[in-house]
Amino acid sequence: MKTTSIVKVSKAEKSKLEQIDFDNLVFGKTFTDHMFVCDYKDGKWQTPEILPYQALTIEPSAKVFHYGQAVFEGMKAYKDEAGKVWLFRPEENFQRINKSSKRLNIPEFEEDFFFEGLNELLKLDKDWIRSGQEAGNALYIRPFVIATQPGVMASPATEYKFMIICCPVQAYYTKDVRVKIADYYSRAANGGFGAAKAAGNYAGQFYPTKLVQEEGFDQVIWTDDTSHEYLEEAGTMNIFFRVNDKLITCPTSDRILDGVTRKSVIAMAEKLGIEVEVRKVTVKEIIEAAENGSLKESFGSGTAAVISPIGTIGYKDKTYDLVKPEDCYSAQIKKGILDIQYNAAEDPFGWRYEVK
Structure with missing residues (x-):
């Protein structure tokens, strides 16, 4: 065991690395040797620890199970060809998990705990990070907070657990995505917590997504x-549409997550000289653009996939197939972002964060 200035560290006796087939990873199923843990009780965050990855012991009456106080983040660490490890805009993820926590009345986390803990965790498990931009090799990082106080009274908890776990990953989607526009179910409402990265937001998506998957689609718009x-x-x-030579995306709101990759896509597109318009986007205009040929391409953006090109859009009983143009915006933007993430190009935005 060792102690940094802030974090207590207990190393795993033996690594699981030799058991891992890095050529056949299933996204989000294989976890590294260590995890970061910090408990909140008596009105403050306690001494953070890094421990060997292990199961938790938690009361069945823990409030997370009954009232859903749980938020999370998604980040990635990348290794360049020289073996250096990099994060991508981690301060954005830190700020957003605290914003999500505040919306669910969870205590905000300490910045120095977060960054020192994350640095120490990644230094311990750096051998789990493989280089390889082509394959999308990276370490997916999942910070999250859950309410651990026992009790079934409908009130905010007074005890919480902040954790970070990590898993090696490759490309999330290997083909263009088929999406269907929702005309009945909703993800979030005005005044709700759709803009928070709360666990319950995702649980509510699963059933409508299952219905469209039964029709041959991958996701819901x-x-x-x-x-x-x-x-x-x-x-x-988050979603983008290219109508003629203009890239259009929806503004963030109470209902829409303020995606880190979304912001990066907008900045990268503008640097590439692509006109970007952030405004409300109607179903009608996109369907009309698909029908008259002015919808040149569409793609989703997020941490897991960076950019996922959309190949087919469904609406009611019709489908519209998109054929990417030669000057594909999504490919140009994705390469620009990946080159920064993998330290393969200059970073004019100051997005890279080296793990030392």
């Missing part, structure tokens, strides 16, 4: 909760 006239998100991704 969510629409507004009132009229279903305005497009919002695509499954777990």
Whole structure:
């Protein structure tokens, strides 16, 4: 055991690395040797620890099971060809998990605990991070907070657990995505917590997504909760449309997650000289653009996939297949972002964060 200035570290006796087939990873199923844990009790966050990855012991009456106080983040660490490890805009993820926590009345986490804990965790498990931009090799990082106080009274908990676990991953989607526009179910409502990365937001998506998957689609494009006239998100991704030579995306709101990759896509597109418009986008205009040929491409953005090109859009009983143009915006933007993430190009935005 060792102790840094902030974090107590207990190393695993033996690594599981030699048991892992890195050529056949299933996204999110294989976890590294260590995890970060910090408990909140007596009105403050306690001394954070890094421990060997292990099961938790938790009361069945823990409030997370009954009242859903749980938020999380998604991040990635990348290894360049020289073996250095990099994070991508981690301060955005830190700020967002605290924003999500605040919305669910969870105590905000300490910044120095987060960054020192994450650095120490990644240094311990750096051998789990493989280089290889082509294959999408990376370490997916999952910070999360759950309410652990026992009790079934409907009130905020007074005890919580903040954790970070990590898993090696490769490319999330290997083909263009088929999506269907929602005309009945909604992901979130005005005044709700759709903009928070709360566990319950994802649970509510699973059933409508199952229905469209039974029709041969991969994800739902969510629409507004009132009229279903305005497009919002695509499954777990923010969504972009290229109409003629203009890139259009929806503004963030109470209902739409303020995606880190979304912001990066907008900035990268503008750097590439692509005109970007952030405004409300109607179902009607996108369907009309698909029918008249002015919808050149569409894609989702998110941490897991970075950019996922959309090959087919469904709406009611019709489908519209998209054929990517030669000057594909999604490919240009994705390469620009990946080159920064893998330290293969200059970073004019200051997005890279080296793990030392």
